[in-house]
Amino acid sequence: MPSRTVVVTESVSRDIKIMNRGVLDIFPLALATVPWGVLCGSLAITVGLTPLQAQLMSLLIFAGAAQLASLTIMGSVGSLSSMFSSTFVISSRHLLYSAVFREHVSKSSLSLRCSIAFFLTDEMFAVTCAYMAKHKSFSAVYALSSGITFYLIWNISTFAGIVTGQYIPNLEHLGLEFAIAATFIAIVIPSINNRSTLVSVVTSGLSAIILSIFIEEYALIVATFIGMFCGYLTNDNYQKKEKINE
């Protein structure tokens, strides 16, 4: 059956294309987090963890901000409960990401859902959403390949931090986080194609600045919610539809 073989190779080569896209798209974002990975590794050693324990944090927890916060708490002999609550507050935004992807993965197998969930980071969410907006469809291949690329680079940079320990110059003061800002700007600004998206961007940005002065820990998640609701409330199409239904 030659025709079937052709179909199979075609879909395989399409998957490889999507895979390459995913790897390429997340690459600048992954590079931007290298200093934080290095910092996670070296800070873990400073706090008194063994190299194995330090690496396991990046291998299993795989959440930069939560890892850094917990290492700081460990360093100051903090309690387990404060470590867990800060991890939950910092990770709560991932609940939103999983809600957004829910309808796209609901028919997938448990193992595929688990893998996508495990590799679900801010950066993977960002590039996958951009891909979805562009191609009007969710791609598990894209999500996984970008997520795994990010995972590898995160763990390699943690390893580098473990090996070099305290000999590392202050990488975090180089301002490499600007790469994250530049990438998110490049994704967000061109995606503003209607008034309600503009409203959600402006309100979430303004509240992020104001809130980070008062409640730094919760600023990100609260600002995100404010932006989402303001966008929803100013969506003309939806309001019109509701009136028609009435």
Next chain:
Amino acid sequence: MNNFWLSLLGMSFITFFCRFFFFSKTVPFELSPKVKRVLSYTAPSVMTAMWVPIVFLGHQESSGDFITSPFLIAGIATIVFSLLMKNTLAVVVFGMSIFGLLKIFL
């Protein structure tokens, strides 16, 4: 550090729980169309809540001035460039080069 293994286990569970929660089939409710509409603003809102503090508050970390902050100037340049050009990679490369140059010369 006996507590380490417990904290590692706990934190791995919490982060995975947050990422998997709505993928679970045992979460019984279906998300209503209204919730889905609110959720459709997740990506622009969360990304903006991340990049805005870097651009507008980045000067605080290096204790520099607001107006001459490389974060601010390069950030605004990136915004302008992203309006002119739709290619994500080109915008990122442009933004990073401006930032790098400002870091060296300011």
